[in-house]
Amino acid sequence: MTQTGASSGEPNGKTAYRAQLLYFTAAPGPETDDGSTVYCSDGMLLVEGGCVVQLGDYQLLRETLEADITVVDWRRKLIVPGFIDTHIHYPQTDIIASPAPGLLPWLETYTFPAESHFKDPAHAGQVARFFLDELLRCGTTTALVYCTVHPESTEAFFTESHDRQLRMVAGKVLMDRNCPDSLRDTAESGARDSEALIRRWHGKGRQMYALTPRFAPTSTPQQLALCGELAQRYGDVFIQSHLAENTQELEWVKQLFPGHRSYLDIYDHFGLLRRRAAYGHCIWLDDTDRRRMAETGTLAVHCPTSNLFLGSGLFDFAAAGVNKMPIALGTDVGGGTSFSMLQTMAAAHNVARMSGHHLSAHSLFYLATEGAAQGLDLGGRIGTLAPGAEADFIVLDPQATPLLARRTARAETLEELLFALLMLGDDRAVAATYAAGLLQHERSPSV
Known part of the structure; x- marks a missing residue:
């Protein structure tokens, strides 16, 4: 020995x-x-x-x-x-710590211009390498990763992750309206590209695919419907998107999708709530929404540094617990201000204290490891x-x-x-x- x-x-x-x-x-x-x-x-x-x-x-x-x-x-x-980071954007690596008065201006001023460069495989590959280096430096071994609308961005990410034998989940963003032309697909092309990427990468080595509509405002009902069809056809892939992050966003969603009970109900209508579905933020929900997420096994991802940075609101741990809503943690880089899950845990503790809720260190380490694995239907494999x-x-x-x-x-x-x-x-x-x-x-x- x-x-x-x-x-x-x-x-x-x-x-x-x-x-x-x-x-x-x-x-x-x-x-x-x-x-x-x-x-x-x-x-x-x-x-x-x-x-x-x-x-x-x-x-x-x-x-x-x-x-x-x-x-x-x-x-x-x-x-x-x-550590398992259940919500992060690799194309936003270079715009972390960019000033903006809120979510929607931040998207328009920094996010969309940065993401427009990811059609270039060389650029996407260089950023993917730095991004994965940074995750590993911070102790994150699995992440749910948003790429861009360009299939090339997803290819570059999976190629780098596969070479390192990492357990990663990622997907091409779907976005067919309310975005720059350089970042827009169509309902049909988005579904076609997603299916091709699923067949190429889901289950290849340690790589896993996530259907990734950015959020409801940037997808037409037709795109969400086709995404739901893919989710039904490929029952073991993941689904990731954003939900109820910002009050301005909520008002916009009401205008774009009239007739739905809530923001969550839109995703539910299109068959996008289930095990292996993870939604970032989940701040502005009611108890009916929370119970529905619990019933379907849909994971709510708390992103505390992002929520504080963009002034989006405070996640309600007490209500989530009462309604047994599954929870995990995400850095949400680049809206989030650190790749470190340790710093994310610290921020989650402080956010909870602001609403009179206490999270023990044991609970926070659980959320970043075994809790995340269970929420992602990967219990026993990671975490x-x-x-x-x-x-x-x-x-x-x-x-x-x-x-x-x-x-x-x-x-x-x-x-x-x-x-x-x-x-x-x-x-x-x-x-x-x-x-x-x-x-x-x-x-x-x-x-």
Whole structure:
């Protein structure tokens, strides 16, 4: 058995990782010892062929290892499942932190001009590479990604992700009205391009496809109807869009789609609510909407940094909980202001506090891992360290910065440790990121 501080991974052979280990089996309740959390203070994670094969207490498992197995020593650090970002736009990477008075002016001034360049495969590929580097640097191993209306943008993204063996979900944006001509498809061409991309990429390696109408105002009823037909034809693909983000948006939707009970009802009418459907924001909903999302297994994605940046509103955690609406977290870059799911968790905590709701660190880490996986119908595959899962995991460093080291040294409980990591951490707290058992990112000690 070889002990090493190097963080190499073996794609097919066995590798063991020694560290603190943490994952969740269910949503944590008010009491952190309710059995929903699996934690080993000195654990071993055994990976083979890109999957987790065993984990447990290091002292108990070490004697069962073959003599030639490499043990990567991450003691004093915490291994958790890779983060899952359920709402992000890769073509908006270059316009993050762009000033605007609200959502609709921001789209017109920054988003649409930036996205017009993604017909160029070279440009799309260069941005995709930087985008994926940034995700991995922040510990995100799976994301639901919006491309642009151009099929070339989706091809470029999947090509780069496939080469890295990442578990990603992405799709070509559908947009046949209320947008610049350079970003407009038609109902028929959008459906045709989407189906071709599904056949080419959905299930190829670790890639998965998402039907992606941008939001109801930029799709005609004909386009949404064809999207619904594709959703019925390909029952295991994902659906992603935006919902009830902004009050101006709501008024616009009422004008464009008269006769519907609510914004959500439009998507429901066209057969776009189901398991594997994820809608960003979901701020301005009523309880009937929330119950309908729960009934259909449709995921609501809370994007706190984006909502604060654009002044869209505060997500209602209490109402979501009462109505059992599935929830996950998204960065929503570039409206969101950080690729870091740690910073996104911190913002979610603060948004919840503004409405008198408390989210524990256990709950926030759950939402970014196992909770997201369950909401996406990918439970058991990602978001967990349980045996049989894909070996997507990250190494968090409680000593990454002087302030973080000082605070975590005084942590008396796991909750305090996790809370310090999410409130004070960022990409610097991610010592290493693994996907399919392969090292994808390692932080330089000098950073």
